[in-house]
Amino acid sequence: MATIHQDCTKVNRNLFNLVEFSSRLRAERKTKGLNQTEFGRLGGVGLQTQSRYEKAETEPGAEYFANLAGAGVDVHFVLTGRRARELFSESQTELIDLIALLDDADQSAILHLTRSLAQRAPASARLHTPNAEFRGERD
Numbered sequence: 001m002a003t004i005h006q007d008c009t010k011v012n013r014n015l016f017n018l019v020e021f022s023s024r025l026r027a028e029r030k031t032k033g034l035n036q037t038e039f040g041r042l043g044g045v046g047l048q049t050q051s052r053y054e055k056a057e058t059e060p061g062a063e064y065f066a067n068l069a070g071a072g073v074d075v076h077f078v079l080t081g082r083r084a085r086e087l088f089s090e091s092q093t094e095l096i097d098l099i100a101l102l103d104d105a106d107q108s109a110i111l112h113l114t115r116s117l118a119q120r121a122p123a124s125a126r127l128h129t130p131n132a133e134f135r136g137e138r139d
Contacts, residue, residue, distance in 0.1 A: 043068045
C-alpha cells in the first residue's frame, strides 16, 4: 500500500510544481495589494500558514481555494499560470462584464435567451467554442 501512495505522490509532483504555484500565489497577493495576513484571511488561514504556502513548504487544500475564489481571487491563475480572462475572447469577456452589472431577474432572462439561442446553433458551432478545451470537450 505504501508503494502505491509513493507512486501517486511522484505522479502528482510531476503535474503540480509547488515552487511555481507559490510564486504565482505571492504574485496574486501582491496584485491585490494585500499583506500575507490579509490574504490569508481571505483564504481562511493565518499568517504562518499563508507564509508556508508562499514559501512552498506546504500545499493548500480545496477549502482555501474555494475561499479565495469567493473573495474574487483568480484561482485559475494561481493554479495554472493562465489568467481566467485568457480563456475567453474579448467579446465574451465584455459580455460577462455587462451581465454582471444586471440584477438577478435580468441575468436570468439573459441566461434563458442565451440557452435558447445556443440550442438553435449548428452542432459544429457548439464543438468549436474558444474555451471547449478548458471544459474538456474535444472533437
